[in-house]
Amino acid sequence: MFTIYSADVTGNPGNCSYPHKHVILDEDSLKAAICHDYVCAEYKNSYRNGDNFIGSDCLPVDCDNDHSENPNDWVTPDDIMQAFPGVSFAIHYSRYNNREKNGKAARPKFHVLFPIEYVSDAAVIRASQATTIDSIDENLMALQQELIQKANSKEDYDEIADEIFRLRELRQKTTVDTAARDEQIKRINDLQGYISQQTALLTEFDEALVRRWIKQITIWDDRITVELKSGVSINVDA
Structure with missing residues (x-):
């Protein structure tokens, strides 16, 4: 279970108002919540702004697959499920899923929503995103140890090797996405700051x-x- 907050509009990048609270319990409640733009945190007066952050119990991760033009490198929801066995999360496709965007070929695009303990410090959300990479690293370490054991005993290890390569690619994708998201947030904040300083139309x-x-x-x-x-x-x- 986790909570998201939706807007009255869809596809409006200039919107900052998210007044509608949705407690996600199942597929139906998720579908009802994501039919409009949404955020995964509560803000004062429902107005999204870093200074207005109240708290969140949901960690969002976007997968746009813009790290490669090779379809074999693209991450799918099945890859996420294999990378995080036993972890609860929700997935829904982006409105640009398998559609051409900005001149790039159609590809899988989706959002992963991880339930987390409620936090009231925005910095914790960023730290939690780093933990996603740590989880992949832990899986990689375990697989590499298993591969060495099988190699020493002359057992077949092709499947383990394939999984290691897949996780390495997923880790690289996650790292790139986090850096890109940080830069995008900075640019959006710069733009919002510039607009707020303007005194005339x-x-x-x-x-x-x-x-x-x-x-x-x-x-x-x-x-x-x-x-x-x-x-x-x-x-x-x-």
Whole structure:
């Protein structure tokens, strides 16, 4: 069991309001909660901001599989279940699951939600994400010891070797995701800080502002995709 908080909107990167509390007990309650954008923490006045953090009993991990263009390297929910046997968690697919995004081929994209003891310090959440890597390392160490034992006794160890390679790739993916998430959070906070300091509405094109915050603009047949340097993408119907 864990708790998430949903918004009244879907796909709005500028939204910061998450007023609806959902206690996740089963598949149905999870489906009801994720039909809108959500966060895995409670915030003062339901307004998401680092300074407003109250607490959380859920550790979210995103898997976008953007670490490789080789489908053989992509992580699946089955890989997560094999990597964390006996651990309770929920998985749901991203709205971009198996869809092309930002010019990259379609691939598995999903979110993993781990129930944790309630914490009221945001720094603990970051430490818990590091623990995910530690768990993979523990599995790797055990498998490597088993491989050595089987090799010494001349037993077949191909399956163990394959699992070691798979866990190494999963560890690398997790490490890359954590670093990328930290950088994205920093960029989003920088953008939010810049916006909050503005005292007037923009009424004309500002080239300096565009160069500072926009990474690229892609024009499709039916829409325009604006990708900010924070990592957020906004689709506008053409």
